[in-house]
Amino acid sequence: MTSETANNPSENTFVPVKHRGLITLSIMLGTIMQVLDTTIANVALPHMQGSLAASQDQIAWVLTSYIVASAIMTLPAGWLATRYGGKRVFIMSIAVFTVASILCGLATSVEQIVAFRIIQGMSGAALIPISQATLLDINPREKHGSAMAIWGAGIMIGPIIGPTLGGYLTEMYDWRYVFFINVPLGILTIAGISLFLPESKVNPKRFDWPGFLTLAIIIGCLQLFLDRGEQLAWFDSYETYIYLGIAAAAAWVYAVHTLRADTPILPPAMFLDRNLVTSLIFMFFVGLILLATVALLPPYMQTLMGYPVLDVGTIMAPRGVGTMLAMMIVGRLVGRFDPRGIIFFGLSLTLISLYQMTKFSTFVPASTIMWTGFIQGFGLGFIFVPLSTIAYSTLDAKYRAEASSVFNLTRNMGSSAGISLVMAVLSRSVQTNSSILSENITATSIGLSWKQIPHSMEPLASGGLAMLNGEISRQAATIAYINDFQLMMWIILAAAPFLLLLKPPAKVIAPQ
Numbered sequence: 192m193t194s195e196t197a198n199n200p201s202e203n204t205f206v207p208v209k210h211r212g213l214i215t216l217s218i219m220l221g222t223i224m225q226v227l228d229t230t231i232a233n234v235a236l237p238h239m240q241g242s243l244a245a246s247q248d249q250i251a252w253v254l255t256s257y258i259v260a261s262a263i264m265t266l267p268a269g270w271l272a273t274r275y276g277g278k279r280v281f282i283m284s285i286a287v288f289t290v291a292s293i294l295c296g297l298a299t300s301v302e303q304i305v306a307f308r309i310i311q312g313m314s315g316a317a318l319i320p321i322s323q324a325t326l327l328d329i330n331p332r333e334k335h336g337s338a339m340a341i342w343g344a345g346i347m348i349g350p351i352i353g354p355t356l357g358g359y360l361t362e363m364y365d366w367r368y369v370f371f372i373n374v375p376l377g378i379l380t381i382a383g384i385s386l387f388l389p390e391s392k393v394n395p396k397r398f399d400w401p402g403f404l405t406l407a408i409i410i411g412c413l414q415l416f417l418d419r420g421e422q423l424a425w426f427d428s429y430e431t432y433i434y435l436g437i438a439a440a441a442a443w444v445y446a447v448h449t450l451r452a453d454t455p456i457l458p459p460a461m462f463l464d465r466n467l468v469t470s471l472i473f474m475f476f477v478g479l480i481l482l483a484t485v486a487l488l489p490p491y492m493q494t495l496m497g498y499p500v501l502d503v504g505t506i507m508a509p510r511g512v513g514t515m516l517a518m519m520i521v522g523r524l525v526g527r528f529d530p531r532g533i534i535f536f537g538l539s540l541t542l543i544s545l546y547q548m549t550k551f552s553t554f555v556p557a558s559t560i561m562w563t564g565f566i567q568g569f570g571l572g573f574i575f576v577p578l579s580t581i582a583y584s585t586l587d588a589k590y591r592a593e594a595s596s597v598f599n600l601t602r603n604m605g606s607s608a609g610i611s612l613v614m615a616v617l618s619r620s621v622q623t624n625s626s627i628l629s630e631n632i633t634a635t636s637i638g639l640s641w642k643q644i645p646h647s648m649e650p651l652a653s654g655g656l657a658m659l660n661g662e663i664s665r666q667a668a669t670i671a672y673i674n675d676f677q678l679m680m681w682i683i684l685a686a687a688p689f690l691l692l693l694k695p696p697a698k699v700i701a702p703q
Contacts, residue, residue, distance in 0.1 A: 217383025230353030260312030289377030340522030478605020517572025537573030
């Protein structure tokens with residue numbers, strides 16, 4: 192080990208452990224459970240709505256409640272791990288998460304399932320930051336790239352395969368199995384962590400309740416603004432202004448409190464690290480497009496192209512395959528090459544895939560969707576791992592738990608904002624494009640001549656006007672989806688300059 196490495200503060204927490212592979216497997220099982228539940232229930236919502244006799248607005252809270260609760264409780268994860276030990280917190284989180292999953296599957300009303308989803312989100316929030324910090328602690332610094340590749344694979348794959356697995360369980364069995372599937376995973380995780388993960392040191396420092404409560408208010412209001420904004424027509428509703436006003440007031444209180452507190456929940460000193468702050472900004476941009484494609488493609492294929500749920504899952508599978516393949520490769524590259532170059536390579540592939548998606552139509556072949564998805568998943572795999580590694584490369588190890596909480600919170604907020612953004616653009620674009628296309632179609636338009644369109648679509652034919660209006664709606668929706676793909680392409684381009692602000696980590700020579 193070089194003297195430069197020895198003096199690096201990020202090296203201080205490494206503790207050699209036995210059964211590192213089994214610890215990693217157990218930790219990743221729990222992590223995948225948490226991220227999987229972010230999207231696995233999406234395709235089951237219509238079935239839940241009918242079974243529980245809920246309205247569209249009510250059933251949407253099955254997703255919103257989980258996201259908001261998870262985002263808020265991510266913040267104290269670092270303090271909980273420091274105060275009670277990562278092993279104890281991880282086991283308790285998995286246990287409560289598994290019980291809450293059973294209760295969600297047994298729910299008989301929308302009120303019950305929303306309450307149990309809140310418990311699910313709160314209990315599972317600590318799993319991701321603790322798993323990341325634990326993998327960094329049980330691996331020497333020269334193996335951090337490989338450790339983050341494994342961790343990143345779980346984080347990336349979970350949301351991608353969620354809709355596919357959820358659709359399969361719902362179609363083959365029942366929507367309740369979307370939650371029951373967590374039971375065997377939870378039992379295996381608890382057994383593995385209990386047997387193989389050693390106890391960690393604890394530090395009984397005080398908890399910053401005022402800081403946590405104000406941050407919880409900020410996050411909760413912003414999440415509600417993003418999740419409810421489209422339903423409320425955004426700034427046409429007073430409710431959205433209330434969310435933003437409360438968030439702004441809480442942000443002011445938090446800033447004043449943090450500057451005066453002895454032990455703030457998020458130490459301001461850690462934000463002096465340039466790599467961490469730049470990585471947080473970059474991760475927010477990546478989060479904007481991370482789940483947006485997953486949210487857009489299923490309705491695109493089902494509504495416009497008529498694919499059944501199981502076929503949609505099959506067509507989207509190459510995206511996950513690309514991510515997994517990238518994770519297998521990038522773990523070996525992080526320690527040998529400049530992470531910034533690897534991230535740039537991933538950005539380029541993601542940009543190429545989004546550019547190709549802007550050429551989609553209502554008749555795009557399934558093979559085209561599959562290979563563009565593969566390239567995008569492959570590119571994202573080359574972004575996430577080196578970014579997760581470089582974020583902590585110059586950070587003092589004592590801030591690692593808190594930094595991991597913020598890093599994952601930023602990813603979640605970016606993903607939530609991205610989904611809300613593309614859905615808002617989609618909705619507005621459909622209305623605008625439909626109006627423009629309708630205005631340009633008249634009885635004397637060239638496009639309406641008998642030689643240009645089927646006889647069944649002629650306005651004077653029986654049912655012709657309805658068929659013509661349906662085709663206009665399809666084309667308007669197709670253009671709207673393309674507008675979203677273009678928007679995500681520009682977001683990737685906007686993120687690229689932040690690479691110049693990242694400092695490469697110091698070279699590490701593995702001990703002989």
